[in-house]
Amino acid sequence: MLNTNKTATAWREWLDAVNEQRDQLKALSPQLSDAREQRDRFQTGAYYYARAVAGAVRKHIGEQPEKADRVKVAGELRQGIQHYRKKHHDTAESVEWQRNLASLDECEKNLADAQQRLDDLTQQHDTAQSELDALTAQQPKASKSALDALDAEIEQADSDRERIEQALASMDNDGSAHRLAQEEAEQAQTRLDDLEADAALGNVNEGEQRAAQAALAKARTKAQKAQEDANRQASARRGLESRLAATAAQVEELRTIRNEVAIKIHAAALADAETKLVAYLDGEELRNLIVEVAKHQAALTSAQPGHSYGPARVEIKLPSLYYHADHQRLSQQRLEIPSLPVYG
Numbered sequence: 001m002l003n004t005n006k007t008a009t010a011w012r013e014w015l016d017a018v019n020e021q022r023d024q025l026k027a028l029s030p031q032l033s034d035a036r037e038q039r040d041r042f043q044t045g046a047y048y049y050a051r052a053v054a055g056a057v058r059k060h061i062g063e064q065p066e067k068a069d070r071v072k073v074a075g076e077l078r079q080g081i082q083h084y085r086k087k088h089h090d091t092a093e094s095v096e097w098q099r100n101l102a103s104l105d106e107c108e109k110n111l112a113d114a115q116q117r118l119d120d121l122t123q124q125h126d127t128a129q130s131e132l133d134a135l136t137a138q139q140p141k142a143s144k145s146a147l148d149a150l151d152a153e154i155e156q157a158d159s160d161r162e163r164i165e166q167a168l169a170s171m172d173n174d175g176s177a178h179r180l181a182q183e184e185a186e187q188a189q190t191r192l193d194d195l196e197a198d199a200a201l202g203n204v205n206e207g208e209q210r211a212a213q214a215a216l217a218k219a220r221t222k223a224q225k226a227q228e229d230a231n232r233q234a235s236a237r238r239g240l241e242s243r244l245a246a247t248a249a250q251v252e253e254l255r256t257i258r259n260e261v262a263i264k265i266h267a268a269a270l271a272d273a274e275t276k277l278v279a280y281l282d283g284e285e286l287r288n289l290i291v292e293v294a295k296h297q298a299a300l301t302s303a304q305p306g307h308s309y310g311p312a313r314v315e316i317k318l319p320s321l322y323y324h325a326d327h328q329r330l331s332q333q334r335l336e337i338p339s340l341p342v343y344g
Contacts, residue, residue, distance in 0.1 A: 007149040010140045011257045021132040028125045035118040042111040046070060049104035053077050056097050074104055142264035150258040157254060161247045168240050171233055182227075271323035278324060281316060281335065290314060290337055313337060 047063065050070040054061045057076045061069045077097055084094055140146070280286060294312035301309045314337045321327035 005149055005153055007140070007146045008153050008254055008257055011146070011150075011261060012253065014135070014138065014140055015257060015260060018132065018135050021128060021135055024128050025125065025132065028121060028128060032118070032121050032125055035114065035121050039111065039114040039118050042107050042114050045107040046104065046111050049100050049107055050074070052100040053097075053104055056080070056100070070104070070108070074101060077101060139264070142261050142268070144265070146261050147258065147265065150254060150261060154251060154254045154258060157247055157251045161244065161251060164240050164244045164247060168237065168244070171237060267323060274321050274324040274327070278318075278321075278326075278330060281318075281337070286314070287337060 047065060050061060050065050050073060051063075053070075054065070054073040057073055057080060059073050059076070061073060065073075078101065081094060081097055081101075088094070090098075290312050294310060297309035297312055301307060316335045316337070318330055318333050318335065321331045324330060
């Protein structure tokens with residue numbers, strides 16, 4: 001990550017910690033729901049089989065018997081079964097008693113395990129929520145100076161990104177310089193091959209051969225340099241592209257942080273403004289002005305028989321309120337502020 005100022009760093013670290021804590025809470029939520037559903041399912045089963053066991057011993061324990069009542073009737077039925085078996089062989093009824101007892105025992109065990117899981121997850125959730133509350137209280141100061149510092153950081157990062165993009169745009173994208181140099185070297189090699197073939201046939205031209213050899217050496221040197229230049233440019237392009245991606249990510253991150261700071265600043269300011277607006281509309285100053293208007297309207301009506309002034313009242317439709325303590329009730333509400341009766 002590229003360098004950033006202290007304001008951006010402080011906000012980034014705080015936001016990362018808060019988001020990590022929120023993710024932990026989010027992950028716990030479905031686990032809690034599943035654990036609660038599982039506990040309720042086994043508890044319903046325990047209620048059902050406890051009522052069946054209670055019926056066998058002719059006891060009424062209600063629709064949702066407590067654990068102590070369930071244990072009590074189960075114990076009574078076990079004792080009853082033991083006494084019954086001493087005198088009788090198992091019957092369909094006694095087998096049903098034993099089946100209900102076994103089912104109740106299984107539900108109680110599963111219920112205890114499910115309750116323990118729910119308790120553990122609830123503790124984890126409460127701990128995570130407490131840690132999130134503590135982190136929220138440690139929010140860096142949201143101020144205009146912080147916003148200005150982040151704006152300056154974003155402007156610098158944007159400038160860096162533009163410079164990188166311009167550098168990439170100025171590069172030779174098609175490798176034409178290296179390709180042309182390679183073609184020249186191949187042509188020089190072809191020319192020398194032709195002259196060597198002539199020499200092998202007895203048509204020797206040493207001057208042309210030396211010139212062809214020199215041209216080939218020069219073309220190879222040029223092609224080698226073009227290859228090296230192409231390799232350096234490819235390396236530079238990879239580096240610039242990597243830096244461009246890092247800079248773009250930095251700009252996006254800084255804008256996210258900047259928006260978070262702006263939200264904190266303007267949310268607090270809006271809450272204050274909404275509170276002041278509602279207080280003013282419901283305050284003495286506006287009502288006194290309406291009374292003053294009504295007083296003079298009444299005086300004019302009295303002084304001009306046949307003329308009527310008024311009534312002096314103000315009708316207001318409140319805007320949508322978002323942060324006022326009573327915003328749900330007051331948003332979009334229509335208010336009428338009538339004057340007090342004034343007689344001139």
